[in-house]
Amino acid sequence: MRINKYISETGFCSRRETDRLISARRITINNVICLPGASVAPEDVVLIDGNAIASKGEAVYIALNKPVGITCTAAKHVNGNIIDFINHPARIFAIGRLDKASEGLILLTNDGDIVNKMMRSENGHEKEYLVKVDKPVTSRFLQEMSNGVEILGTRTKPCAAMMHSENEFRIILTEGLNLQIRRMCKALGFRVLRLERIRIMDITLDGLEKGEWKDLTAGQLQRLHAQLY
Structure with missing residues (x-):
């Protein structure tokens, strides 16, 4: 199994975050510094910063109404990172991103498998935004x-x-290019003043005040899995 998939399935961090850890030489496999694209066998010992990876435990699925100023990263050295903001007892990471200046709905989980399925733009999952321009x-x-x-x-x-x-x-988008809406507006001569994501698939901001988060309901999870698997 590729190291990115292995670590994401433990719930430690996403595949993208694993790439950053590899670049920083923080991952070892059998006491050897991990290289990009490395594979892991069941008997291998994988350590991050010299520590074993804790098991994921119970699956966590969270919806957050992200305020402006929070950065969608698990990097602890980043002030205002989303993980410290939520302060959840489980090790979770964000599914996708909202840039620091944007707000609204973002999902977080420790389920690496669901992250990978949702991040594949070819699956055509809808994300809806409310945008104010100049x-x-x-x-x-x-x-x-x-x-x-x-x-x-x-x-x-x-x-x-x-x-x-x-x-x-x-x-309503079915892809997620970097700063896509802001770049699209700029190309047409408009400047974004406020950008809020209000829906991901059939999950909305209903009942979530700014800065609040809640676990997805059983019904939301069932519908989410039905669209992904």
């Missing part, structure tokens, strides 16, 4: 956003963009 939203702007915009050397996938108020619109 000037009135026009029908042409919404049409161009819906058709796809050239950013980062590629064209974004067609999506749904709808008027919400004079300076606000809602957009």
